[in-house]
Amino acid sequence: MSRIGKKPVAIPSGVTANIEEGKLTVKGPKGTLSMGLSDLIDYKVEGEEIQVKPANDTKQARAYWGMQRTLVSNLVEGVTEGFTKVLEITGVGYRASSQGKTLKLQLGYSHDVDLAVPEGLEVKTPDQTTVEISGIDKQAVGQFAAEVRRWRKPEPYKGKGIKYRGEYIFRKEGKKK
Incomplete structure (x- = not known):
C-alpha cells in the first residue's frame, strides 16, 4: 500500500475543489488550477479533504496511486501558497x-x-x-x-x-x- 496515497489531501479554508467531466478543478486565493483524472484512480471530495484511492487492485493502479495524490496536493498548495x-x-x-x-x-x-x-x-x-x-x-x-x-x-x-x-x-x- 502507498504510504503517501493513504493520506487525504486537506483543503484549507478559502479553497474549493470540484470534480467534473474527468477533471479536478481547484480554486483558491492565488488562482485556479485543473488536472485531468486517471481512470485507474478514484477521487472523492469529502468535506474538507480529497480522498485518492486506486479504482482496482492492478499493479499499474497501485503504482499511480501515490503520484496522483501528490499531484492533487500540488494543486492545493499551488493555489494557496504558490x-x-x-x-x-x-x-x-x-x-x-x-x-x-x-x-x-x-x-x-x-x-x-x-x-x-x-x-x-x-x-x-x-x-x-x-x-x-x-x-x-x-x-x-x-x-x-x-x-x-x-x-x-x-x-x-x-x-x-x-x-x-x-x-x-x-x-x-x-x-x-
Whole structure:
C-alpha cells in the first residue's frame, strides 16, 4: 500500500475543489488550477479533504496511486501558497535582469540570452546574480527554471554557471604541474 496515497489531501479554508467531466478543478486565493483524472484512480471530495484511492487492485493502479495524490496536493498548495525556485549565478561578468515579460541573461556568450517568461509565471531579480521564479503551477515553475539553468550549467572546477539555491556542486581538483 502507498504510504503517501493513504493520506487525504486537506483543503484549507478559502479553497474549493470540484470534480467534473474527468477533471479536478481547484480554486483558491492565488488562482485556479485543473488536472485531468486517471481512470485507474478514484477521487472523492469529502468535506474538507480529497480522498485518492486506486479504482482496482492492478499493479499499474497501485503504482499511480501515490503520484496522483501528490499531484492533487500540488494543486492545493499551488493555489494557496504558490511555488518558488531560486537560481544563483556564479561567474565573472555573469548577470541577469528582468524586463517586463523577458529575462535577460549575460552568461559569457557573444550575445545576451533573452528568454520570454511563460504565462502565469513571475520572474524577479533582486540582484544581478539571483533569479526568483514563482507561480502557482509547480511543473511550469520547475520547467522554466530548468530552461534557464540549461544555458550555463555549473562546471565542476570553478563552480561557474547557474545553480539552484542549496544545490551542491561536486568540485574537482584542477590539473597538477
